[in-house]
Amino acid sequence: MLAIDLTGKVIVVTGGGTGLGRSMTETFVRCGAQVAICGRRSHVVEEAARALGPAVRAYTCDVRSWESVEAFLGKVVEDFGQLDAVVNNAAGNFLAASETLSPKGFRAVVDIVLIGTFHVSRWAGAYWIANKRSGHILNIVTTYTDTGCAFVLPSAAAKAGVQALTLSLAYEWAPYGIRANAIAPGPFPTEGAWSRLMPGRNFEEEYKKRLPTRRYGEHAELGALAAFLLSDLAPYITGAVIPIDGAERLQGAMFNYLAQISDRETLKQAFEALRQATRSASE
Ligand code: HXC
Numbered sequence: 001m002l003a004i005d006l007t008g009k010v011i012v013v014t015g016g017g018t019g020l021g022r023s024m025t026e027t028f029v030r031c032g033a034q035v036a037i038c039g040r041r042s043h044v045v046e047e048a049a050r051a052l053g054p055a056v057r058a059y060t061c062d063v064r065s066w067e068s069v070e071a072f073l074g075k076v077v078e079d080f081g082q083l084d085a086v087v088n089n090a091a092g093n094f095l096a097a098s099e100t101l102s103p104k105g106f107r108a109v110v111d112i113v114l115i116g117t118f119h120v121s122r123w124a125g126a127y128w129i130a131n132k133r134s135g136h137i138l139n140i141v142t143t144y145t146d147t148g149c150a151f152v153l154p155s156a157a158a159k160a161g162v163q164a165l166t167l168s169l170a171y172e173w174a175p176y177g178i179r180a181n182a183i184a185p186g187p188f189p190t191e192g193a194w195s196r197l198m199p200g201r202n203f204e205e206e207y208k209k210r211l212p213t214r215r216y217g218e219h220a221e222l223g224a225l226a227a228f229l230l231s232d233l234a235p236y237i238t239g240a241v242i243p244i245d246g247a248e249r250l251q252g253a254m255f256n257y258l259a260q261i262s263d264r265e266t267l268k269q270a271f272e273a274l275r276q277a278t279r280s281a282s283e
């Protein structure tokens with residue numbers, strides 16, 4: 001049996017006290033890793049570390065601040081004696097019409113998502129290069145990094161930047177044995193995302209009906225992908241941006257709207273009628 005083994009690895013998860021960060025941390029621990037989680041709210045990360053067990057340690061860090069990141073990652077290396085991977089998961093996002101967005105609001109998201117990811121990646125990369133160690137940067141982006149997205153302008157711009165950072169570092173640091181990858185999740189229910197991005201219960205149900213799989217992602221599915229990428233099973237995967245979205249990102253393709261019609265028999269009859277009509281027209 002092939003299993004994902006993270007034994008002996010020390011992994012940093014930013015924003016690891018809540019949502020997907022917390023779920024990935026739980027999976028990493030189940031695979032044998034030790035995990036350092038951080039967030040701005042100390043009580044949140046401390047409660048998560050208590051719940052997840054002795055392999056998890058909590059740190060208070062604001063990724064927007066270089067000094068805070070330096071102190072956090074320096075302490076992680078001091079506490080664990082090593083660092084093998086960083087997961088840039090911390091993020092901010094909200095729905096807003098772009099013409100009403102204040103410059104401070106735009107910066108609030110870009111500072112967490114893009115600048116924070118740079119701070120953590122920069123510190124970890126320099127540490128691995130100076131210590132001649134291999135390492136892995138795993139960035140959590142979104143499926144709208146190539147398309148942009150209405151009403152989440154700062155997030156779309158920042159996550160596109162994180163994707164470019166991922167691809168740039170994958171190439172630049174490959175000779176040092178440092179990998180850089182990104183996971184692009186589709187919709188996964190979390191308190192942080194749902195409270196800011198789901199305008200209501202009805203919307204949640206309607207949205208689900210439009211998903212090709214008719215369901216949201218499950219946290220364990222994302223955890224398994226992240227653990228696989230961080231493991232020694234994936235040494236040749238670098239510079240990859242991997243969607244995990246049940247094909248949701250493809251709904252814009254021209255005829256994909258037809259797949260929204262749940263009665264496939266009616267659809268097939270319509271296709272057949274078209275075929276007959278074109279056949280008789282060409283006779
Ligand atoms: C318009 C808003 C706003 C909103 C804040 N601002 N929320 N503008 N609509 N809903 C503006 C404020 O008015 C202010 O500008 C500026 O942003 C800073 O606000 P603060 O509250 O002081 O910011 P801060 O405390 O730094 O909080 C950052 C935050 C907050 C991003 C605004 O939401 C946060 O802490 N989020 C962290 C968790 C999170 O967002 N999780 C969701 C990730 S989900 P002015 O000019 O008025 O002073 C995700 C999923 C994507 O990314 C894909 C889903 C499918």
Ligand code: NAP
Pocket residue numbers: 014015016017018019020021038039040041042044061062063064088089090091092093112116140141142143184185186187188189190191192193
């Ligand atoms: P979440 O629970 O709100 O997670 C965000 C985390 O980031 C929180 O723990 C928050 O903790 C931390 N954080 C925010 N600002 C920070 C800062 N300046 N410094 C350090 N930590 C900070 O949301 P989530 O849904 O799990 O999202 C996790 C990741 O998945 C994000 O990158 C998000 O963009 C991505 N994603 C989510 C979905 C989805 O459907 N849920 C879809 C696509 C992508 P504090 O507030 O305590 O700092």
